[in-house]
Each structure stands twice: as C-alpha cells, then as structure tokens.
Amino acid sequence: MRNLIYLVLIAICLISCKEQFEDPREEEINEAMENGYLAHEGYTRSMNFVRDWLTYADPQTGLIPRNLSDSKDIWNAKDAAADNYPFMVLTSALLDSNLFHGPMKKILENEIRLTNRLDRLPDTYSFSKKGFETEAINRDELIFGASEYVKDGLLPLTEYIGASAWSARMIDLVDDIWKHAAYDTPFGPIPALNVEVNGELLQVLSRIYWMTGEEKYLNWALRLGDYYLLDNHHPTDDFEVLRLRDHGCEIVSGLCELYIMTAFADEDKKAVYQPAIYRMLDRILEVGTNDDGLFYNQINPQTGEILDEGIADTWGYTYNAYYGVYMLDQHEAYRNAVLKALENLDQYSYFDWERGSADGYADAIESALNLYNREKATKTADWIDSQMQHMWSLQDSAHRSGTEAYRGKGIIEGWHGDGNFARTTLMYCLWKSQGITASPWNKDLYLGAIPKENGVLTTLISETPWKGKIHFDVDRHQKVFRLPLDYPRINQFPEWFTISADKKYQVTFFTRETRQMYTGAELLEGLEINLEQNQQICFAVYPVEN
Structure with missing residues (x-):
C-alpha cells in the first residue's frame, strides 16, 4: 500500500512539473521523489527505534539500559551513553522537538546528577541498587568510558546540533579526563x-x-x-x-x-x-x-x-x-x-x-x-x-x-x-x-532532493495538510567546529548542499512558476511552506552572484 501511494505521489509531481517547465527533467524529479521516499522510511525507522527503546528506560531515572538481556539493570558510559543515547537525541532533534527538549534533555540531566563519580567522569549505574554498580573506583575504566562517550556520541552530536548542553558535557568530560592523566611519559602525563x-x-x-x-x-x-x-x-x-x-x-x-x-x-x-x-x-x-x-x-x-x-x-x-x-x-x-x-x-x-x-x-x-x-x-x-x-x-x-x-x-x-x-x-x-530537513516532521511528509549543478532540486509532498519550514544545512565544519579543512572524520555527518549567510540565492518553484531572491541569512531562518493534502512542490535553489 505504501509503495502504491508513493507511485501516485510521483505521478502527481511529474505531471505538475512537466506541464509548466521543461527543466527539471522527469528523471530528475523521479530521483528526488525516490530519495524522499527513502528518507521517509529511514526517519520512520529511526523514530520507531527511539520510541521503542524509551519503553525500556528505567522508570525512576529515565536512563537507557546497556542492553535488553543480561545488562538491562545498568546504564554505562562506554556503551549506553556512547552508542545508543546520543542518536536517540539526534533523531529527536531532527524529527520530534518536544521529545528533544523534554525527555532527551531530562535524561542528560539525570545522567550527570546520578553517574558522575570522579569529578565529572561517570561510572556504571545500577537501577536496582539506585547507585553505582561497584564500590571501588577504577580510574582507567572511568576514563575509557568517558572517552567513548565523547568520541562516539557527543562529538558527532555536537557537530550536527552545535553548542548545547551536550557539547558542554563533552568539554567537561575531556577536561576531567586530562585532569586525571596519571601515566608519566617524557612529554608529560597522559590519561x-x-x-x-x-x-x-x-x-x-x-x-x-x-x-x-x-x-x-x-x-x-x-x-x-x-x-x-x-x-x-x-x-x-x-x-x-x-x-x-x-x-x-x-x-x-x-x-x-x-x-x-x-x-x-x-x-x-x-x-x-x-x-x-x-x-x-x-x-x-x-x-x-x-x-x-x-x-x-x-x-x-x-x-x-x-x-x-x-x-x-x-x-x-x-x-x-x-x-x-x-x-x-x-x-x-x-x-x-x-x-x-x-x-x-x-x-x-x-x-x-x-x-x-x-x-x-x-x-x-x-x-x-x-x-x-x-x-x-x-x-x-x-x-x-x-x-x-x-x-x-x-x-x-x-x-x-x-x-x-x-x-x-x-x-x-x-x-x-x-x-x-x-x-x-x-x-x-x-x-x-x-541535508535539507522539514519541521515539524511527520509520518505523512516526503522530502527528497538531488544535487543539480551547483544547486539543489527538492521535492516535497504530504499525504495530509502540512504547514512548516524547510531548513537548509550550513558548513558545519566551519560554523560549529571552525575546522580549517573539511577532511573526512569518523562518525561525521557529511555536508551536502549548504547555505552561506552572506550569499544570495534564487529559489524557483516550478509548480507555481515563480522565482524569488533570498539572502542566505533569510533561507537559514527557514523557507515557509504550506501544503494542502497531496499537494506537491518542486523547487530549485541556486546561489547567484552578489
């Protein structure tokens, strides 16, 4: 049934665009719509992952267990915090702002309150004990868990969402890892x-x-x-x-x-x-x-x-x-x-x-x-x-x-x-x-895009009426990390089509036969869209010379 709906939506988009403009070509629209279908499926799967894992959260603390079998009584930094929780946060940031600002933020607050053990370095927490799993502090284990949490989870999360409570947690952990560096070398102590x-x-x-x-x-x-x-x-x-x-x-x-x-x-x-x-x-x-x-x-x-x-x-x-x-x-x-x-x-x-x-x-x-x-x-x-x-x-x-x-x-x-x-x-x-996203996201919305010369071609359609904003990506390696070079990095979220605040852009809506100029700063505030049921839009964005 879902595939049939998808084919109907493609047909609507193809007819509307073809009647009014020779460009974009049908195969381009088809590809963008297919990408929208794939993105929709991926987002839906990711939201299902978050919502169903949350049903297994500890009722008192909200913390996510390490696994759902032999370690369901514990939260730990190197696994639950490093690999699972941050991508629940990112999924929520992209798709459910209430979940992001509510339960996800609360989990972080509880984690900091309950699991910090050696200054701000966290230790394994037992739900049944309502305290740490072990009586003794193992500094090496705490440093290992904190480094995993930072590199695998908080670092990619920060790269995408920018400065936040999670980036502050990241900096705190790094500082305390080095505060407790105790292995002497000719170059100074290392952690x-x-x-x-x-x-x-x-x-x-x-x-x-x-x-x-x-x-x-x-x-x-x-x-x-x-x-x-x-x-x-x-x-x-x-x-x-x-x-x-x-x-x-x-x-x-x-x-x-x-x-x-x-x-x-x-x-x-x-x-x-x-x-x-x-x-x-x-x-x-x-x-x-x-x-x-x-x-x-x-x-x-x-x-x-x-x-x-x-x-x-x-x-x-x-x-x-x-x-x-x-x-x-x-x-x-x-x-x-x-x-x-x-x-x-x-x-x-x-x-x-x-x-x-x-x-x-x-x-x-x-x-x-x-x-x-x-x-x-x-x-x-x-x-x-x-x-x-x-x-x-x-x-x-x-x-x-x-x-x-x-x-x-x-x-x-x-x-x-x-x-x-x-x-x-x-x-x-x-x-x-x-890299283009829509807010609010819902299960009826399909947004896909393809690169086109130095611009982007985007299609958007919803099975139900939808009103919201389209958001464009930025050069996050510069804006967030201020990196001098966008080299490939482990767990990086790659940049595809990005908007620069100081440039100008032409937005062409093919289904409406309209063109409009925007500054990059205006586009980064979000492009407002209002869709009726099964209404589609097909638009291209190109940078133009100032």
Missing part, C-alpha cells in the same frame, strides 16, 4: 596507555581545539602525538599487534587528524611528524590490505603477518585518515588507495560484517557514505543503497523471527549497537535530502 582511548582523544582534541580556540587542547594532543610518533610507540614501527578494525583503528585516524591540525596550528611540528605519519600509512597499505584494498582486522605491522584475516567493517574509518592526508598534502597514492577500495565494494555486497550484525553494516555503510561525499561515483552510491536496504531489513527480521519479545517494532537487536543503526540511517537520510 591512558590504551591505544583506543588515546586514538579517540586525538580525534576529539583535534576538533575541539578549533571549536574552543583553547591552547590546552592543542598541547594535550601534541603530547599524545609525541608519545606515538617521536618515541618507541609508533603504530607500525613498534607495535606487534595493530588492530585495523574498531577498538584499535582509532589511533590511525587520530594521529592523522593531529597531523592535519598541525599543518594549520604548528607547521614546525607537522614537518617533524610527517615522516612518521607516512611510514605508518605506507606500511599499513603494504601489509594490512587485501587484493581489493580493504583492511584486515588485525596485523603484525613489523613482520607483516596477518593475525586476523577477517575484513574490517570499519574500513572507511581508516581510509578517512588516508583521504585527509591526501587533501592536505595532495599525496595521490593515498587517494588512489581509497578509490581502489570504493571500486571493489561490489565484491562485498551482503557481506558477513560482524557476523551479520546490523552494527557491522552500519559501520561499513558509513565508511562508504563519508568517502562518497568526497569521491562521488554511481557504483558507490548503488552499493550504499543496496546495503542500506539489507540493514533496514534486519530491524524487521528481529520481530518476524519471534526470538525476542521486544515491545514495538523499532528495536533492532536489543543492545547498545542499535544506536549505530540509527546513526548511519540518519546519515543516509540526510544524503537523500541533501
């Missing part, structure tokens, strides 16, 4: 010897240094960089085990984010780091990739031995590092490595990422989507579309199988990895709308 933690912190510091402008974040990042690149802890010179998948690959991206940061913040240090960065990247390509250019799970970089022949679902997380260095230095070998992997993705359709888990598909799809944003090819887009359909089907099969008595139909696998399903789904939906 951990865990390579995952330090890789995460390098990514975080490399972004919030620009966001805040505070030198301490640069200095802390350089301390970690010196430890890994100028001492005897180099990932390929000195490690006997280098994990190239999640829970290990973070150090590669983290060091490369630091390298990019030094190009703009400390050129002398960039020159010092460059040989070590290139040795690391070259050696990983030499012994850590298969014939298709994808990464093995784990290698001994010194001997070249493959320790785990599995293929990393987070392959793009590592290639973000290569492409970032390419963008900075124009080292073509690193771009070519990325292109090789993208070209061979069709060999990994319906691949057994993470033993079939939706989490593995989420990471693999995100890997492709973030790089596709920089290297657009139809073959890559087709792979993303097909794999997204498979990942979505896992949400359906969880309920058809009858193996878990989950309430509602939004639960995917019943653990914190469900949040990664929503994270990647939202990334995908924003691609399908070119």
Whole structure:
C-alpha cells in the first residue's frame, strides 16, 4: 500500500512539473521523489527505534539500559551513553522537538546528577541498587568510558546540533579526563596507555581545539602525538599487534587528524611528524590490505603477518585518515588507495560484517557514505543503497523471527549497537535530502532532493495538510567546529548542499512558476511552506552572484 501511494505521489509531481517547465527533467524529479521516499522510511525507522527503546528506560531515572538481556539493570558510559543515547537525541532533534527538549534533555540531566563519580567522569549505574554498580573506583575504566562517550556520541552530536548542553558535557568530560592523566611519559602525563582511548582523544582534541580556540587542547594532543610518533610507540614501527578494525583503528585516524591540525596550528611540528605519519600509512597499505584494498582486522605491522584475516567493517574509518592526508598534502597514492577500495565494494555486497550484525553494516555503510561525499561515483552510491536496504531489513527480521519479545517494532537487536543503526540511517537520510530537513516532521511528509549543478532540486509532498519550514544545512565544519579543512572524520555527518549567510540565492518553484531572491541569512531562518493534502512542490535553489 505504501509503495502504491508513493507511485501516485510521483505521478502527481511529474505531471505538475512537466506541464509548466521543461527543466527539471522527469528523471530528475523521479530521483528526488525516490530519495524522499527513502528518507521517509529511514526517519520512520529511526523514530520507531527511539520510541521503542524509551519503553525500556528505567522508570525512576529515565536512563537507557546497556542492553535488553543480561545488562538491562545498568546504564554505562562506554556503551549506553556512547552508542545508543546520543542518536536517540539526534533523531529527536531532527524529527520530534518536544521529545528533544523534554525527555532527551531530562535524561542528560539525570545522567550527570546520578553517574558522575570522579569529578565529572561517570561510572556504571545500577537501577536496582539506585547507585553505582561497584564500590571501588577504577580510574582507567572511568576514563575509557568517558572517552567513548565523547568520541562516539557527543562529538558527532555536537557537530550536527552545535553548542548545547551536550557539547558542554563533552568539554567537561575531556577536561576531567586530562585532569586525571596519571601515566608519566617524557612529554608529560597522559590519561591512558590504551591505544583506543588515546586514538579517540586525538580525534576529539583535534576538533575541539578549533571549536574552543583553547591552547590546552592543542598541547594535550601534541603530547599524545609525541608519545606515538617521536618515541618507541609508533603504530607500525613498534607495535606487534595493530588492530585495523574498531577498538584499535582509532589511533590511525587520530594521529592523522593531529597531523592535519598541525599543518594549520604548528607547521614546525607537522614537518617533524610527517615522516612518521607516512611510514605508518605506507606500511599499513603494504601489509594490512587485501587484493581489493580493504583492511584486515588485525596485523603484525613489523613482520607483516596477518593475525586476523577477517575484513574490517570499519574500513572507511581508516581510509578517512588516508583521504585527509591526501587533501592536505595532495599525496595521490593515498587517494588512489581509497578509490581502489570504493571500486571493489561490489565484491562485498551482503557481506558477513560482524557476523551479520546490523552494527557491522552500519559501520561499513558509513565508511562508504563519508568517502562518497568526497569521491562521488554511481557504483558507490548503488552499493550504499543496496546495503542500506539489507540493514533496514534486519530491524524487521528481529520481530518476524519471534526470538525476542521486544515491545514495538523499532528495536533492532536489543543492545547498545542499535544506536549505530540509527546513526548511519540518519546519515543516509540526510544524503537523500541533501541535508535539507522539514519541521515539524511527520509520518505523512516526503522530502527528497538531488544535487543539480551547483544547486539543489527538492521535492516535497504530504499525504495530509502540512504547514512548516524547510531548513537548509550550513558548513558545519566551519560554523560549529571552525575546522580549517573539511577532511573526512569518523562518525561525521557529511555536508551536502549548504547555505552561506552572506550569499544570495534564487529559489524557483516550478509548480507555481515563480522565482524569488533570498539572502542566505533569510533561507537559514527557514523557507515557509504550506501544503494542502497531496499537494506537491518542486523547487530549485541556486546561489547567484552578489
């Protein structure tokens, strides 16, 4: 029935637009409408995920459990807070403002009030005990949980929604992680010897240094960089085990984010780091990739031995590092490595990422989507579309199988990895709308878009009367993080069509045969739209010369 409605809506849009204008072409309108259908499905699935997980929240605190089986009595930072909750927040921010400003904000307030244990570092909270799960404080565990929460959850959330209570929580956690740095090195104390933690912190510091402008974040990042690149802890010179998948690959991206940061913040240090960065990247390509250019799970970089022949679902997380260095230095070998992997993705359709888990598909799809944003090819887009359909089907099969008595139909696998399903789904939906969103969103609204020359073509239709605003994206890497370069980053929400406040734009409504000029600042306030039932609009936005 839903597909039939969708076909009718496309027909309405095609007829209206074709009668009045030769441009846009029918296939363009068709593609934009199809994208609207896909975005609608993704948003609906994400809202189902949020609403059904909330039915399992602790009644007293509102906190989300770690999972719905053996750990349903606890909330923890490294899983519940890092992977699940932030993408409930982001889904709500996009689709349900009442939920965003109400329950989501309340969860954060309760989390801070109940789980802070070592200054502002959170510890695992037991719902049945109404207190901490363990009596003793484990500083390393607290720092690990906080670093996961920041890098996997609060950092991408901040990049999309900007300054908020969640970004304040992020800064507080980073400051207290470093307040309790207790491992002495020749370069000063660092918070951990865990390579995952330090890789995460390098990514975080490399972004919030620009966001805040505070030198301490640069200095802390350089301390970690010196430890890994100028001492005897180099990932390929000195490690006997280098994990190239999640829970290990973070150090590669983290060091490369630091390298990019030094190009703009400390050129002398960039020159010092460059040989070590290139040795690391070259050696990983030499012994850590298969014939298709994808990464093995784990290698001994010194001997070249493959320790785990599995293929990393987070392959793009590592290639973000290569492409970032390419963008900075124009080292073509690193771009070519990325292109090789993208070209061979069709060999990994319906691949057994993470033993079939939706989490593995989420990471693999995100890997492709973030790089596709920089290297657009139809073959890559087709792979993303097909794999997204498979990942979505896992949400359906969880309920058809009858193996878990989950309430509602939004639960995917019943653990914190469900949040990664929503994270990647939202990334995908924003691609399908070119970053354009509508408020208020509802289940009857379809908004899709395609890029068109240097502009965007958008279609919008609702099965019921709708009145609201269309919102355009901005250069978030500049506006929020103030990054000097929009290099690909782990868990980044890529930018597609963006509006600059100081530019002018022409908006052409094809179904109304009207054109109007707007300043970017006016468009960023939102474009007001009023739709009758099944009324469609089809419009294009282009920047114009001042």
